[in-house]
Amino acid sequence: MTSFAVFLRGVNVGGVTIKSADLRALFETLPVTDVKTLLASGNVTCSSDLKLQELKALSEQSLRSRFGYEAWVVVLEADTLEQIVDGCPFPADDPSTHSYVTLFSDPAVLRELLRFASSIDEAxxxxxxxxxxxxxxxxxTLDSPLNAFTNKARFKNGTTTRNLRTLQKVLAATRS
Structure with missing residues (x-):
């Protein structure tokens, strides 16, 4: 049994509203256990014998069917999420700056973001x-060129962004 974090894209923004209780109830119908929802922003943790890509496909199909929107998710194993959180070079809390992590289902899109960031001299x-x-x-944040880049329509099926504090909370939920 593997622990997973499922991150929904575009939930509770832009007119797509899903209550945490409804999201949890949906995931409890899937072949997963230990379902938790966090922070009312489309974060789910669960455990399953499914492979990562199987859980991604089943999650997207179930969300589309139940809530009637073009659902996209990024799924990470808890161990991968831990490596991401531990490897982030930025502080989770800073009085003047937000630290974000964009998650990718497709490494090619990550490489494209890195090329774009380099072209505009963004770290x-x-x-x-x-x-x-x-x-x-x-x-x-909304004015950030990096935010605008990751929000392009062509990336919606494989990216989502969370602040570092959220990822820390999601990681903790996978461990409890």
């Missing part, structure tokens, strides 16, 4: 092949 740190850490001044 982005790869965390393995499935994540990249970056920062934005508080109050400026």
């Amino acid at each position: 982005v740190y790869p965390l393995g092949t499935v994540a990249a850490a970056w920062q934005s001044p508080k109050g400026k």
Whole structure:
């Protein structure tokens, strides 16, 4: 049995609203155990004998069917999430800056983000092949070129961004 973190893209923004209790109830119908939802922003932890890609496909299909929206998720094994959190070079709490981690289902998109960041002289740190850490001044995230890049429609099926504090909480939930 493997512990997983499932990160939904675009939940509780842009008119797509899913209550945590409804999200948890949906996942409890899947071949998973120990389902927890966190922070009302599309974060689920669970355990399963499914392979990562099987859980991704089943999660997306179930979300689409139940909630009627174009659902996309990034799924990570808990051990991978731990490596990402531990490897992030930024502090989780800073009075002037937000620390973000963009998660990727496709390593090619991560490489594309790194090329883009280099072209605009933005600091982005790869965390393995499935994540990249970056920062934005508080109050400026929506104006960030990195945020705009990762929100392009062509990336919606394989990226999502969380702040580092959220990832720390999700990781803790996979361990409890």
